[in-house]
Amino acid sequence: MSNDPRCDAVRAQLEEAFWSRLPLAAGDTNHFETCAACRTYGEELGGLGAQLASPEFAVSESVSARALGRARAALAVDGQAPPLPIGYGREFARLLIAALLPLPIVLAWNAALFNVVGDVLAGFVPELLLRIAAGGYVITAVGWAALLFGSIPFLAHRRATQSALR
Numbered sequence: 001m002s003n004d005p006r007c008d009a010v011r012a013q014l015e016e017a018f019w020s021r022l023p024l025a026a027g028d029t030n031h032f033e034t035c036a037a038c039r040t041y042g043e044e045l046g047g048l049g050a051q052l053a054s055p056e057f058a059v060s061e062s063v064s065a066r067a068l069g070r071a072r073a074a075l076a077v078d079g080q081a082p083p084l085p086i087g088y089g090r091e092f093a094r095l096l097i098a099a100l101l102p103l104p105i106v107l108a109w110n111a112a113l114f115n116v117v118g119d120v121l122a123g124f125v126p127e128l129l130l131r132i133a134a135g136g137y138v139i140t141a142v143g144w145a146a147l148l149f150g151s152i153p154f155l156a157h158r159r160a161t162q163s164a165l166r
């Protein structure tokens, strides 16, 4: 690690450029031209690719120090909840809307069903038995609804992860 935050930022950019095999951004090349320490760091990093392929693999101290620092920072995040995949919110909203849209029709249909069945059976089935049957029906329906809506976060997570991998 260096003491100058500008050097730190440039070295982070160098690492990004190295790992993504992209050229350095214009703003960073300016600093790179004037700062000998960062230039050396860039050369060491550039040699890393060749070194990795060689059987006598050795990394310079500055490269390994920064790599260790980044690894420690990444490991320090462990223990927290992992971030949600990109597009999770959109998938969640899409699934929730798809589940909510037919809900008024389903509720109206069930209300109508209750009335019709209640009217038909009211004459010869005891009132208490009708209430118990209706209660069982409602509990089952609530259970299915809980299963349906409770699965949305998990489904959204899977769909967002799959579309991120594509």
Ligand SMILES: [Zn+2]
Pocket (backbone or CB within 6 Å): 004, 006, 007, 008, 010, 031, 035, 036, 037, 038
């Ligand atoms: Zn520098």
